Structures are given as C-alpha cells and as structure tokens.
Amino acid sequence: MTPPKPPRRRRGGAPMPPRARKLGAVRRSQLVTTYGVGSMIAIDNExxxxxxxxxxxxxxxxEVFERRLAQILGVGSFRLPPAPDADRGTDGVRVRRFPDFYTCPKCHALQSFSRFNSPVGSAACLECIEDLVPSRFVVACEYGHIDDFPFWKWVHRNVDRESGFCGGGLSLHTNGSTASLRSIEIHCSCGVSAVSMEGAFRSKALRDLGIRCEGKRPWLRNSAKEECDQQPRAMQRGSSSAWHPIMHSALSIPPWGEGLHALIEKHKLIAAPEDSIRWYFQSRPTLxxxxxxxxxxVISLVKAIQEADGGAGENETPATKAHTTLRQEExxxxxxxxxxxxxxxxxxxxxxxxxxDPALVREFGIDCSMLVKRLREVRALSSFVRGEAPTEADSDRRLARLSSADLDWLPAMEVSGEGVFLQLDATRLSKWESDHAVIARSDWVRANHNALLRERGASPKSGSAKHPESHVTPRLLLLHTLAHTLINEWSLDGGYPASSLRERLYVDDDMSGLLIYTATSDSAGSLGGVVAQGEPEQLSRTIRSALARTEWCSNDPLCMEAEASGAGSVNMAACHACVLLPETSCETQNSFLDRAMLVGDQAGTVRGFFSLAP
Structure with a gap:
C-alpha cells in the first residue's frame, strides 16, 4: 500500500511521473474485513x-463471481483486492496520510506533518533527528466523516478570540503521572494555560466548543466537503469504533456455481447473443x-436466465427478489x-x-443433520460506518461511500471449507416456543432491542422515532445460543480454535436451522474433520456434553439471573465464561443470546428446548 506523492521534475522543468513508495503489505482478506476502505492503518511510526x-x-x-449476492448489492461483479507486484511495479492499494498531525517526542512539537520537513520516505523531525509519532486523537461523526482533532481550539477554549489563530506553536507533553488522559497536556507558545486531554471524549465536549463536522472524507480522491448536521466526537485513532465494516455474504449453491451455470458466469456469457456463444466455443472446443x-x-440455459431476469414485476426487481429469498434458497x-x-x-x-442412525439426534429435537462436505462463501464489503456499531435502524446517509464515483464492482473475498447443518424438529419447536414463560423471557430481550433501535433510529432534526421492529423471537434466541454452544464444544473437542468456525442462522416462520462451518481464509479451516462432527453418533455425544456444560456458568447465579447483558442489553444469560464467541465467528456481534432457552433457568420457571420430553 502506498501514499500518493507530488510529481518530481526532470531537468528543464518537465514533471516526472510519481514513483509510489511501498509501505508494507497486508493479506487480501484483511482489505475486506480489517483494513478496508476508510480504515486507518499504522505502519512503523506512520x-x-x-x-x-x-x-x-x-x-x-x-474477479469473484457470485450472481445472487451481486444482484442484492447492485453490482456486476466482485474483485479480490489487488496484490502488489514488485516485478511489474504495480502497487495495488493506495493509502493517504492520516491523521495529518504528528508530534516529536524530543522537542514535543505538535503540528502538521509537512511542517516537520521530514526527509523523503521517512517520518522524522529534521531538527531533532527523531522519529515522529502520529496523533492518537481524531474526530468523526455518525455519517462517516473524519478529521484531525482540533487541538488549537481545545487549548484556547477559555480564551476569548474573535477570529484567527494566535500565531503560536502547539506542543504535546506527557508527564506520566497517571495512565489517564489527564497526563497528556497541550501547550501553546502564545502563553495560554496548558490544557489536558481529560474530558475530550465526553459526548458534549466538542459541541460546547462550537465545533461542528466539516464533512471531510480524506479516503476519497478529490472529494469535496459534504454538508453535515451531525455532531462529531473524539476517538482514539486505533479504536474499533473508528471503523465498522458493512459486510454481506452468500453461499454458492446450485444452480449457480455448478456445472453449466458456473461456466456461463465464469466466462461472462449471461448477456451474450447466440452467435457470440457459438463463436466462443468454436475457438474452445474442449471447454x-x-x-x-x-x-x-449453453444457449438454452442463457436464454432461460435472460427470460428470468426480464420477468421481474414492476415493483420487484431482480435485486429485491434475490434479497428476500437469499437465505430461503440456501x-x-x-x-x-x-x-x-x-x-x-x-x-x-x-x-x-x-x-x-438419525434417531440418535432426534431425541434432542433435531430433525436432521446434513454434512456439507464442500462449500464456498463470498464476503463482500459494501460500505462502513463510524461510531456506534451498525444496526437495522441505520439510514442510508450513515453508510459511507467506498469511492467518489459509482463503480460496477466491490471488493470481496472467497473462502472454501466444510460444515454441518442442523434442522430442528418443527413439532417440538412449535410446542416449546408457544410456552408463556418462554415468550415472556424473549419479549424482555425484544423490548430492549426495540429501545435500542428507537434510540439509533431517531432523527436528530425532526425527532422522529420511526424504526424497524425487533426481529427477536424465542426461535432466534434458541438457534443462536445453540450455535455458540456447539462452536465452543467443537473448539474443545475437535481442536479447532473458535475463531476459525463460523455460524450461519436460518430463522423465520418457515426456517429453523443453523450451519456451522470452517470457511476461513487461513490454514485453520482446512484441517478437515468438521464434517465428521455431524455424524449422528458423534453429534449426540457433542450435544449431550455441550448441554451439560451450558447448565452451569462460572459466573452463576449472576449470569443466569441477569435481566440484561451485553452491548445494548440484548442478551440475558450469556457472558464470556459460557457462550460468547470471538466476534468474527458470530453473525450478530454476540447479541441475542440466552442459555435459558437451551436448558431452562435455575428457578424452573422457563423450560429449555432440550429439557422437553421427546
């Protein structure tokens, strides 16, 4: 990844093409999940x-092909993030310097990077010959805009100045007296009293100083400032709240990704006329x-696909249809x-x-288990948000753009693996989820989730409290907690780290299943053996062991008796000692979990699904 640099000049004044400086390398998958567009990355002391x-x-x-997901996101295709090639001189992904403010640990100067006159290709104070340190503090708003922390306004907050700057130089000092922000002080040579960074992260700190969002998007090339009515807040540069990716994924299931459909998609023949298809295969007779x-x-299948795409109703585009049926089809x-x-x-x-023998697992209320011996998943990055984690109540305005112009592709990664699919018994499930105590416990989580959606969805101008209704049901809590419990059990039994296993939930009135799989971009997902966990004899032992482990948490009785837990209070009996997972393994960031749905509560008021008689 390389930052753009100003063009050099040949003798005679003609500009030379810029030569990019290679700063480092990250894995392709990280450019979708961890260091995507708009995220900050630290390289050495920059x-x-x-x-x-x-x-x-x-x-x-x-190119990465996944037609169902492409229809949902409204793009033609996906691309793997480019990899740098030293032999060809290509640099793939570019970066831009941010934040602009740096400090020298020797002279303590706090100023724009350009004012340090660093040697080309390094970040050092020319006077002190010391490596610079990038500012730890930035400001960002809920619409994704981001900027340097306003140090000058912060240190002069108690000084009445009508306009302009004082002309002094800022400096940053750390006295080391405490580990808090109180020990970080900002000085100005104009003589104002030094001010510590304590209180800079309060929600009203910047608003009280009259600081408003300037609509800056430094990740976009030649991007003009946007009008923004959001109040910015201070953040740590390396904070997880500074960048939340908006990810979408889909499994490659038949007919797409298989046989002739895979060939048509791979060779881009979906929109090709009949004569072009004949000519194409004449030059490739072995294909x-x-x-x-x-x-x-091939011609017959292409015509059928074209007719299906053109047959969508006026109010139901192919993208809308794909979005509503994605999980149902899987x-x-x-x-x-x-x-x-x-x-x-x-x-x-x-x-x-x-x-x-499937009867070995049916006694637990599992109708069937399926061995997914081969699967492919495509995960695409469509946008990102800053500040609060994304929710269903987020408006489109909050989703930050990945490019200045509209593009017909998005960055994506494809991963292969294996897994086990479980489907719950519909009759037993219907009986359990109609229990009044189960419904009451689920409604408590649902109410907390609705309150969270109401808070996130309220308009700052109109005060509107319109928000989508919570999707929490007893079925969701049951399946989600069961998935977490099995992942934890397999990480102990099968030797897999929990972070290499993922869940995929299928929950609505007509679906009651879960898929646990090893689709990961590193070697942990290729060890084999997860499919063996789905054999009825092994699965029955796993479920029995998992339920015994779930009945008691080292934080009980506090964990089981908690009326709310987790971010947004959308969990009940769930903590890091029992069912929480690495967030890379969970679809909902460790939300909507409750052990009582599996095994019941300790008071016997709520009956768990697995405590019912078969």
Missing part, C-alpha cells in the same frame, strides 16, 4: 487511511468436455442436499446425509 476504490489498481485483480454438455445446452438446498456430481472446479457445494 499512520495512513486506506484510499477509495477508485484509487485501486485492479488491472491484475481476479464443455468435462461437463458432458453441448453448445446448444436453507432449502441445505435441507434437500446436493450429492457430488462434478469436480471441485465445477461444483462448489456438496451436501449429503450422514450414514449413521
């Missing part, structure tokens, strides 16, 4: 912000050999199964029934 997509060089970046298909089969395919027919190149999803 700090940068990852530039927008229109600054990326994607000429060598491979259809492994699929036992003809050119006429759920139906997981229940139905998909035996192996092609090689891994032309079949990315294989799902089969186990060979053992």
């Amino acid at each position: 700090s940068f912000i990852v530039a927008g997509l229109d600054s990326w060089d994607i000429s060598e970046a491979p 259809l050999a492994n699929l036992d298909a003809t050119v006429e089969d 759920y139906k395919r997981l229940v139905k199964g998909n035996p192996e027919r092609f090689t891994a190149e032309w079949q990315q999803f294989v799902c089969e029934k186990p060979t053992g």
